[in-house]
Amino acid sequence: MKTLIKDVDIVTLDEKGTVIRGGAIAIDGAFLVAVGKTPEDFAPDTTIDGTNHVAVPGFFNAHCHASMSLVRGYAEDLPLDRWFNERVWVAESALGPEEVRVGAQLAACEMIRSGTVAFNDHYFYMDHVAEVVEASGMRASLTWCQFGTGKEVGVDLEGALAFAERWNGKAEGRIRAMLGPHSPYVCPPAFLREIAALAKEKGLGLHIHLAESGEQVSRSLATHGVTPTRLLEDTGVLDVPTIAAHALYLSDDDVAILARRGATVAYCPITYMKLAMGPGDVPRLLRAGVSVALGTDGPASNNDMDMKEAVRFLTLLQKLACRDAEALAGDASLRVATQAGARAMGFPEAGALEAGRAADLVLFDFDKPHLVPRHDLVANLVHAAKGSDVSHVFVAGKLVYADGTILTLDEEKIRAEAERAAFRMVSRDLTVLRAYTS
Ligand SMILES: [Zn+2]
Incomplete structure (x- = not known):
């Protein structure tokens, strides 16, 4: 599976702290094959338009x-x-x-x-x-x-x-x-x-x-x-x-x-x-x-x-x-x-956006009032961006989240089950507490 993210701003976190404006990220399988320019002979299965988005390591x-x-x-x-x-x-x-x-x-x-x-x-x-x-x-x-x-x-x-x-x-x-x-x-x-x-x-x-x-x-x-x-x-x-x-x-x-x-x-x-x-x-x-x-x-x-x-x-x-x-x-x-x-944690191949590294990356949607202007993308990421501004998540080259939908888990079902399980647990807990206090 090959994915191209084009026209995206990139906070690479490489050794020099390189920030790229309007670049491309090419993913092949679980790895990044290019960060910055699209490789010439790269034929992606999927292309994501990264306009107004900032890519950063997950x-x-x-x-x-x-x-x-x-x-x-x-x-x-x-x-x-x-x-x-x-x-x-x-x-x-x-x-x-x-x-x-x-x-x-x-x-x-x-x-x-x-x-x-x-x-x-x-x-x-x-x-x-x-x-x-x-x-x-x-x-x-x-x-x-x-x-x-x-x-x-x-x-x-x-x-x-x-x-x-x-x-x-x-x-x-x-x-x-x-x-x-x-x-x-x-x-x-x-x-x-x-x-x-x-x-x-x-x-x-x-x-x-x-x-x-x-x-x-x-x-x-x-x-x-x-x-x-x-x-x-x-x-x-x-x-x-x-x-x-x-x-x-x-x-x-x-x-x-x-x-x-x-x-x-x-x-x-x-x-x-x-x-x-x-x-x-x-x-x-x-x-x-x-x-x-x-x-x-x-x-x-x-x-x-x-x-x-x-x-x-x-x-x-x-x-x-x-x-x-x-x-x-x-x-x-x-x-x-x-x-x-x-x-x-044992994944040294991840943590920076460079060719040869793991394709573990996140796109932040910067088309938001609190992320304008873009003098300093890093400062916007550290101090102004919210977790909820994340629009896409790739892990080992696989897209697991896109535009509000988790692609691997049934979130609605999980939320309902979690509410029920937490209630059961607390009920049991109260029984424990009663045993303690009686
Ligand atoms: Zn702890």
């Missing part, structure tokens, strides 16, 4: 719990510990495989519509999420989340590994799988050591939560005598490619460890604002050479999965927190939201 959501879409609006205005203990973990205890499937479908619809081509998911009943990814046409990196020593909730380590081996490389290579200890504050060091050794042996990466609060750091120092980040290094977790979600509370030594070990921090600005967790310091990480990717986190703490919105919040929050209007200037946030995540 977003890679580097940390989320997609199926938590069913908990959207169910855990509001609470501090982190009460948000977990009183709402989220209670609701999740009422969650079954069917809810996970429907929640992932709902999240996939939302992500595709707002220009996300891939997501890094950390949750339960992951075979159901994998099936949704396969059907949706998206890419994903998937992980069975493990609490404690992996024996208490969900599957044990053997089960998580079996899932990873079942799905890694599946869906025409669109799925990657990792192992996923929840965090160093939920999993004991011996388990971290065991899972890290297994990941290393099997050639898998790890996806974990890290240093979300100052309290987690003090507790780790009191219990283990080291920071959570040092604990990850000591237990071998950082011996394999690791995506560490959040990592907000880091000493200089912690930052140096993450840089030296090539770990990626998945930064989720909206969660930090909503749960009043603190802004972290992205420029500090980037200066030290730590790879930073962008995530939405789960819809219980965001409450949406719109990466375009997260791009703007990342930029604004860091400018404010650093008291530096030059922080994350130009296309820096777009790179965090695309190529950094692509690399960390």
Whole structure:
């Protein structure tokens, strides 16, 4: 299948940050064969008129719990510990495989519509999420989340590994799988050591939560005598490619460890604002050479999965927190939201629009009042464009969204099923709550 997008403005995010006005993009199969000029002997099966549209690499959501879409609006205005203990973990205890499937479908619809081509998911009943990814046409990196020593909730380590081996490389290579200890504050060091050794042996990466609060750091120092980040290094977790979600509370030594070990921090600005967790310091990480990717986190703490919105919040929050209007200037946030995540999730061929790269791209419809004038396409993308301005989404060369319609999933049916599934879950949750309080 060959597709030509003509007369389109292109924010390539190549090394030089090239922006092309009125160019062409030629797609052959899963890859870009030309960006800028139409190749002479290119005979497309389909041609898309890109007039008034801007092409940009698709977003890679580097940390989320997609199926938590069913908990959207169910855990509001609470501090982190009460948000977990009183709402989220209670609701999740009422969650079954069917809810996970429907929640992932709902999240996939939302992500595709707002220009996300891939997501890094950390949750339960992951075979159901994998099936949704396969059907949706998206890419994903998937992980069975493990609490404690992996024996208490969900599957044990053997089960998580079996899932990873079942799905890694599946869906025409669109799925990657990792192992996923929840965090160093939920999993004991011996388990971290065991899972890290297994990941290393099997050639898998790890996806974990890290240093979300100052309290987690003090507790780790009191219990283990080291920071959570040092604990990850000591237990071998950082011996394999690791995506560490959040990592907000880091000493200089912690930052140096993450840089030296090539770990990626998945930064989720909206969660930090909503749960009043603190802004972290992205420029500090980037200066030290730590790879930073962008995530939405789960819809219980965001409450949406719109990466375009997260791009703007990342930029604004860091400018404010650093008291530096030059922080994350130009296309820096777009790179965090695309190529950094692509690399960390195991799709290094994606994340820039250049010949030979993966055809993972999004068109924004710029024929809108808030996107006029076009002095600076990058600034318009970062600060003015909305996720809802996305008009087309290609993943691995396949068109999955065009002009308001998702071409791979039945969105109307999914919305209705999600409403029903969320209601069932909450009803079960109330039963749980009643049992607690009687
Ligand atoms: Zn998370």
